[in-house]
Amino acid sequence: MMKKALQTQFLSAEGAAKLVRQIGLPQVMQGIAANIHQDFLHWRAFDKSARVAAHSQDGVIELMPIADDRTFSFKYVNGHPKNNMLHGLPTVMAFGVLADVATGMPLLISELTLTTAIRTAATSVVAARALARQNSRSMALIGNGAQSEFQALAFHHLLGIEEIHLYDTDVEATAKLMRNLQANPDARDLRVSAYASTREAVRGVDIITTVTADKTNAAVLTADMIEPGMHINGVGGDCPGKTEIPPEVLRKARVFVEFEPQTRIEGDLQHMPADFAVTELWQVLAGKLPGRTSDTQVTMFDSVGFALEDFSALRFLQSAATAQGLTQALDLIPRLTDPKNLYQLIQPHQSTNHPTRKSAATVLA
């Protein structure tokens, strides 16, 4: 009998936050970015599909599965823009699972609400390393909600961005982002300024990151704001009817995507004709197709979030959280002395149903 994991591990919301506090956000972002880069280089090894989405009046719930020949993963994630206002809940909540392809055993259930923000920013940096001008130093950050700190700090720590221009329709959100960045002892070299409009914020920057949340077809950027050589990191347009960047801007740029069939449906790309040319990022990373080819070219990463990035993030969490002793055993799958005898679990007068059970673990809640 081969030795296989017989126990599902759990990484709680607090466990993941503790992991980040213990080893440092820059280190976590770098670790996840490295996994994303590595997994994108093995693109063809993955069984990929567009995510499964259940749309409703106020939002969407999605399942994002992916697998290679050893590991299966999926993420559960919602997007409900009115959650803050109506329910005091985050717009985006998520959790994920890693499982063993050989047995189907779920190996890890992990929070991914915090982690989604981190992996999205890490993906943005992996793309910008290949697509933004060398020596990019300034970035506009349009949309200052839950994900904005992670974008700012990823570009600062991992790409060398020194100056960030902020704009949000909600001035409270911008004030919160300013406070958080200024209080961060690791980001003392980062200069941050708030602007009165997107137009003013984006003027002269090397990179524009848009990360807005409304479930509408918005036009956060217009073509006249785009200067030669800019890289646009478009993060917030990520489902049908939810876009940020209008066709006139896409037409000015070379557009790069994660997984083309998904981005055609969900990205800012959804408003473009089916023959509008795009390049999958993995092909640039693998050296198969060029990324940016001149310093005056406009590049755009139409990022919608792809299952492989969560796979990469879950791999990182599994390894790092286990090393830090932050995972806990979860009694999700029954352990059976005879696997054909599932009935033993409920047999009357059976005193113990978990013969190999050793100890109780505490899950904080």
Place this chain on the structure above:
Amino acid sequence: MMKKALQTQFLSAEGAAKLVRQIGLPQVMQGIAANIHQDFLHWRAFDKSARVAAHSQDGVIELMPIADDRTFSFKYVNGHPKNNMLHGLPTVMAFGVLADVATGMPLLISELTLTTAIRTAATSVVAARALARQNSRSMALIGNGAQSEFQALAFHHLLGIEEIHLYDTDVEATAKLMRNLQANPDARDLRVSAYASTREAVRGVDIITTVTADKTNAAVLTADMIEPGMHINGVGGDCPGKTEIPPEVLRKARVFVEFEPQTRIEGDLQHMPADFAVTELWQVLAGKLPGRTSDTQVTMFDSVGFALEDFSALRFLQSAATAQGLTQALDLIPRLTDPKNLYQLIQPHQSTNHPTRKSAATVLA
């Protein structure tokens, strides 16, 4: 602000087993069968899709989502026929999630390994009530593995089956099933006998249940075994390349299915031409189409397992396990004082990230 659940609940493998031991297997099967019947009557209210399957050499991992306008659910489930032999693990392991459509909040994560066996048997009974002859009293049970006790007891307690004929290629499995049924004080009226072949086991019975597990195209039944008036409850053919019942048997029967697009791919139906007529069970339950129309007709329920049955089972578990105090709070989604300030979770020098956190719950593992 509307009052919404802010905490995910967890029902462990041991919690679900305890629930069944406390309130009784017949009662749990009856409760789940009632939910399945009720949810099938609201068939059109559900957003249905065929499950998402990741096939590998040794098995398959599937996600089975479904939603109405209030509740989203999905099941994670694998099927790895060699798990017993190679790894000492069950062939089928599963867990599931109920979530709030209005907010995307995951409300319940529950074990479904035990529950899948129960809900499959409950579904078989819901179908047999509509399709088998009235006053059916005898059943052959071909395949005596992990699910067989649940099929036997569901048909005994919920449909009035008094006599069951057993056959399995593995005599140990049959012996285990015999022992389990004979030791059950609630099933003293049930007569159980082992047979030396499928042919002998099925002779003269009212219902044939097949629940075998090999990932092959097997022919457990042949046409000459089928007598007028029999109902065939075909449970084990449930993915491409995994069938039990050959075309010659299907051609003798009126065939009923759960969700036709899925069964055409996964069921014993996969070997039939696309125009081979089948009837969806919900239409029979809703009185829109006839079920059995004579006592000599052969009926077959080509059951592959549909997401709605897990939705129904999860609804039952949520209600019953909460009432019995068997669920536990799970720290899966972070709670934020300001939902736009996800960064607060990892802010250096922040002492508490969970301001409303009250107590620690113990998850047995």
